[in-house]
Amino acid sequence: MIRLEDREFEYIVQYAKEKYGLNLEKKRVLVECRLKGELEKHHVSSFSEYLVMISRDRSGKMAEDMISRLTTHYTYFMREFKHFELIRDVILPEVSRKQMPSVYSVWCAGCSTGQECYTLEMTLEEYRKTGSWMPVVMMLATDISEPVLKQAQSGIYKLKELESIPPAWRERYCTVGQDQTFQIKEALRTPVRFRKQNLKDYVQEKEQFDLILCRNVMIYFDTADKRRLVRELEKSLRPGGYLLVGHSELLPKDETSLNYVGSAAYRKE
Ligand SMILES: C[S@@+](CC[C@H](N)C(=O)[O-])C[C@H]1O[C@@H](n2cnc3c(N)ncnc32)[C@H](O)[C@@H]1O
The missing domain is CATH 1.10.155 (Chemotaxis Receptor Methyltransferase Cher; domain 1)
Structure with missing residues (x-):
């Protein structure tokens, strides 16, 4: 070598x-x-x-x-599932109760090959099926790597990854192909906008979000870059919005003005 x-x-x-x-x-x-x-x-x-x-x-x-x-692109369906439980049991019921906003904006920052945003899409669909009030959801998914974004957009994965998806969800949201692969159904792929973006340079943009997932990305950043990014993500959240970070990436109190609500989740009051 x-x-x-x-x-x-x-x-x-x-x-x-x-x-x-x-x-x-x-x-x-x-x-x-x-x-x-x-x-x-x-x-x-x-x-x-x-x-x-x-x-x-x-x-x-x-x-x-x-x-x-x-960069490490390791990811999988249903990763850190407590976040999806929080979305199902706390965040979405809160939105339903208030019946606002009418358009709910979500950002998966550092989405890798897309398993995270599709797990989220499945969670949203399941909630929608309960008949509770739901806004229109706009989802943005970004990463620095073109190859992973390409795969994320295709929604095609190796068949063995299907095992981590609950059987009822496999039926509803996945189509098995003939070459040991499966694909996320179009209805779940279409609403996600994929875009290349470097979080190192990220400064608050016009678009504001109700929910940001930035999980297992900042772990590779040093303290100064992480602090800077957290500040920009905070600015990009609407009041009442949530930031979810990886379970091993908890933010020290002096690094954020957001309120910790448990399970590596923060809320902007
Ligand atoms: C370990 S994966 C995490 C994927 C997913 N968020 C999860 O938790 O399963 C980290 C992803 O962050 C992306 N990443 C690393 N540095 C980045 C940066 N500066 N800007 C944007 N994405 C970055 C990598 O390309 C990689 O796909």
Whole structure:
């Protein structure tokens, strides 16, 4: 295997931190292993050669491919299910009681291959079936990686992932294909807008959200980048809106003005 020289590793660490907020300082072996395929793809025999190629690639595609390899996209259906229980048992009943807003905006930030937003779509559909009042839901799902966004948009997954979806939901929301895959039904795919977005640069946009899921993303950020992002996410929430973070990403009290409501969930009062 091609080894990373100290200065090559330092360059990659610096680049990933500055541009994407990723902290790779203690991940030398991971960087070597994950970039092996990229070096082969571009027929280069050293990391220096590869980094020069990236700096000359005006399209930015090579740099994006490198970052996509270096980020962890691990995700699965029904992950941290307590969040979906909270949505079903607390958040949606609250919306139904108030009968507002008429359009409910949701953002899955760092959506990876889409299992998170489709679990959410299934949860919303199930709630809708109870006959309770429901607003129109607009869902945005973003990630920095093009390849994962492509897969998320297709809604196609390996058949073995079907096991983590409750049987009744499989029937309603998934179609099994002939090649050991299944696809999320169109009715659930169509309402989700997928978009490339770098959370490192994120500043509050015009669009405001009632619910933001930013789970298992900030874990890769250092404290300063995380604090900055949390502040921007807070600004992007409507009053009464919720921010859900990964169960291992609880926000220290001095890092947020949101109220902790349990299960790695925060509410803007
Ligand atoms: C471990 S996955 C988590 C997926 C999903 N949220 C979940 O909890 O299962 C982390 C995702 O965050 C994305 N990510 C990492 N850094 C990012 C950044 N700076 N901007 C946007 N997305 C980022 C990665 O590409 C990856 O797909």
